[in-house]
Amino acid sequence: MTGYLPQPDRDSAPWWERLAERRFAVQECCSCGALRFPPRAFCAACRTEEWRWREVAPEGTVESWIVSRQPFVPGRRDPYLVVMVRLAAVPGCLVYGNWRAPRPPVPWEPVTGEYVEVAAGVTLLNWAPAGDGSGPGTGAAAGTAP
Numbered sequence: 001m002t003g004y005l006p007q008p009d010r011d012s013a014p015w016w017e018r019l020a021e022r023r024f025a026v027q028e029c030c031s032c033g034a035l036r037f038p039p040r041a042f043c044a045a046c047r048t049e050e051w052r053w054r055e056v057a058p059e060g061t062v063e064s065w066i067v068s069r070q071p072f073v074p075g076r077r078d079p080y081l082v083v084m085v086r087l088a089a090v091p092g093c094l095v096y097g098n099w100r101a102p103r104p105p106v107p108w109e110p111v112t113g114e115y116v117e118v119a120a121g122v123t124l125l126n127w128a129p130a131g132d133g134s135g136p137g138t139g140a141a142a143g144t145a146p
Ligand SMILES: [Zn+2]
Pocket: 029, 030, 031, 032, 033, 034, 043, 044, 045, 046, 047, 048
């Protein structure tokens, strides 16, 4: 692969390791049970530092997206879509990823995560339409880019 790879830090490294095993998880506070993403050292709700992983389905809805027309990623075919997905299992969490469909997303479209290994031991979570890919019934808007 040509391009930039994730640069895991202290808090996110275990998450990237799990993702390489095709397991998607968010953090769960051991004190108050709050779920959070992206990984952080402590709970924003109660400030407790103890946490555990909670595996959740990589499913959600498209909250927004951008069309990148700038060559930020060497070797990447432009333009490409990056979507912001609100997790179904954790509505307070937003996850970003590449869009994997031959058409633009539709607002609030149900999506499913797809694990894509981009280098040895490095996996990304991309997003594609859930189900048959027909979207939430707003076919007229499906061909409209933001
Ligand atoms: Zn907490």
